[in-house]
Amino acid sequence: MTAPTKNPTPTVSDTHPPALPVGTRNAGLQGLTEFVEHMGTAYAQSRNYDLGQGQHRHVSKLSPYLRHRLLSEEEVVRAAINAHGPAASEKFVQEVIWRSYFKGWLEQRPQVWTQFRYGLERDLDTVASDPAVSARLKAAENGRTGLPYFNEWIRELHTTGYLHNHARMWFASIWIFTLGLPWRLGADLFLRQLLDGDAASNTCSWRWVAGLHTRGKTYQATAQNIATFTNGRFAPADADLAQTAPALVIEEPDGLPPLVPLRQVAAPKVNVPTLLLATADDCQLDARSLSTLNITGVARLPSAHMRSPRAVAAHVRRFEDQALTDACADLAKSHEVATVTTPGDLVKIAQLNGAHQIVHPYATVGPLRDWLDSARPTLDANSLPLCEWQRDWDREIWPFCTAGFFKVKKRLPQLLQQLGLTKTVGDN
Ligand SMILES: Cc1cc2nc3c(=O)[nH]c(=O)nc-3n(C[C@H](O)[C@H](O)[C@H](O)COP(=O)(O)OP(=O)(O)OC[C@H]3O[C@@H](n4cnc5c(N)ncnc54)[C@H](O)[C@@H]3O)c2cc1C
The missing domain is CATH 1.25.40.80 (Serine Threonine Protein Phosphatase 5, Tetratricopeptide repeat)
Structure with missing residues (x-):
């Protein structure tokens, strides 16, 4: 066992950036x-x-x-x-x-995502009004806690946009139970920094650690487990980690919201002039499905910045930009690919291309889905239905x-x- 290091973890600027x-x-x-x-x-x-x-x-x-x-x-x-x-x-x-x-x-529980977004706004208000929480959050986010392993994970997250699954579990557990920080702020940090940041895997995993997914059952990081599964790279002191991990069920006294039926997909119509909308939820546009459509225009909708009300890491936005470019590469040979940022843009581009429907890959519950839902009234007013492809897998x-x-x-x-x-x- 070792005492927490007094030497701060090197900051992002102290290290050579890895190839992402x-x-x-x-x-x-x-x-x-x-x-x-x-x-x-x-x-x-x-x-x-x-x-x-x-x-x-x-x-x-x-x-x-x-x-x-x-x-x-x-x-x-x-x-x-x-x-x-x-x-x-x-x-x-x-x-x-x-x-x-x-x-x-x-x-089937989209309310959990909506509650996460509202709860996050409340947590951010608390941070703004409570200097003690704000200081603890800053220390954690900047890797300046007294816990060298935690500081190292923060550094890795910031520099690579990736963390091993076990590190994510330890990180979330320490964030909630040792540092006493609101779980949603940690989940939001992951969404802003992880290249794979995903509304479902991330929200549910943080909830799982907090005892909100499998109700009442939390994940407690222990010194022994960290030492074993980092091959002794880290040797935390027992006393530095929370000794109990009580489930946060008190936050949700009514339990889980009721199940809602899976969304029915409006399938694209063949032979109708179509604006194809590439999105970051599915960057493999299916050539077979494309061949049945009358594509008159192509657009792309970046959504990485929608992951959080706070700034999303540049490496996350870059990866998404590359992915959308890749998704549209073939279509770009025959079409100009417009970038959409507002529902008004989407209408304009569809109309410019004489499109009567907009087709995109199925958008799952999360920031992109929220954006599309909020765009719907504008699209409806212009008689532009949104149609989706859904994969058999899902x-x-x-x-x-x-x-x-x-x-x-x-x-x-x-x-x-x-x-x-x-x-x-x-x-x-
Ligand atoms: C607190 C916390 C937050 C997380 N946030 C995210 C997130 O935002 N996005 C995300 O994709 N995963 C998330 N995970 C799940 C998991 O940690 C990552 O998917 C995995 O570490 C990715 O690394 P890999 O590709 O090397 O995984 P591998 O071990 O190689 O697994 C192969 C693939 O399986 C899937 N997978 C593996 N483990 C899990 C898991 N536990 N849950 C869901 N899918 C899994 C991933 O798509 C992964 O690429 C989170 C886990 C925790 C504990």
């Missing part, structure tokens, strides 16, 4: 090719070890690509099963399914994401078979 992931499908495919051999039993055995910045070889680091769907969940799962078989790749596949589970869960999995993960896990063999990823149920 590039937001293109090709870069994602290269990452997939390189990691596929590790998706079997090696992943199951070693995935929990956080070896530190630049050393994350036991995990795929594919999350920014999956988040923007430069890679699809389906192709990543297919690669794992093809390389190792369903049994040896089970753990990796399950982790990818966690992402789909959180997506489907939030689709359509098949989401109906089972109504309660805990176990419900989806139990169905996984059937789901994988239905999706054509295994031959028979339980196929090995």
Whole structure:
């Protein structure tokens, strides 16, 4: 055990910036090719070890690509099963399914996202009016706590836009239970800094640590666990970490909001002049679906800045910009690609291109969906329906994401078979 260091963690400017992931499908495919051999039993055995910045070889680091769907969940799962078989790749596949589970869960409890956004505004008001909370928040965000491991994670987050899953769990637990900071401010920090920042995975994971997802069950970071799974890189003192982690259920005395039915998608009409709207929720525009449409114009809607009322990291905005450019690359050969920032822009561009419908990939609950919902009255007033493509993957999995993960896990063999990823149920 060591005492907390007195030396502050180097700040971002003290260190050489690492090469950040590039937001293109090709870069994602290269990452997939390189990691596929590790998706079997090696992943199951070693995935929990956080070896530190630049050393994350036991995990795929594919999350920014999956988040923007430069890679699809389906192709990543297919690669794992093809390389190792369903049994040896089970753990990796399950982790990818966690992402789909959180997506489907939030689709059916959108109020949880709305409450998060309102609660965040309230938390920010508290920070503005309470100097003690403000000072604690600044110290945490700038990596100037007395906890060297926490400061190191902040530095890694700021410089790479990535943290290992275990570090995210420890970080969130320490943020809430040791530093006593409001969980939403931590979740917001992650959204602003993570390249893979995602309304569903992030909000639900923070809630899970806080005991709000699996109601009453929290995640408590312990000195022993941190030392073990950082291979002794860190040796926290027990006394530096909160000894209890009481669930924050008191914040939500009424429990979870009721389930709402999955949204019905308005499918695009063929032969109708169409404005195609590229969004960062799904940057693989399906060539087959595109070929059935009469595309008269193309636009892109950047949304990284919508993740938070606070400033979103430049590396997050850059990755999204690259991803949207990549998504539109083929279409840009035949169309000018306009960038949309307001609902008025969207109407203008649609009208300029003689479009009678706007088509975009399904937008899940989160900032982009909020923007599209807020644009709807303006679009309706101009007779411009919004139509969406939905992936079979989401359509098949989401109906089972109504309660805990176990419900989806139990169905996984059937789901994988239905999706054509295994031959028979339980196929090995
Ligand atoms: C507090 C907290 C906040 C998080 N915020 C986000 C977030 O904003 N965006 C995000 O994509 N993930 C989030 N996660 C989940 C998880 O930490 C990351 O998906 C994972 O660390 C990404 O690294 P990887 O690609 O190397 O993962 P790998 O271990 O290689 O896993 C492969 C893929 O499976 C998915 N996945 C793996 N673990 C999880 C998980 N626990 N939950 C959901 N999906 C998972 C990811 O898409 C990942 O790319 C969060 C977890 C915690 C505890």
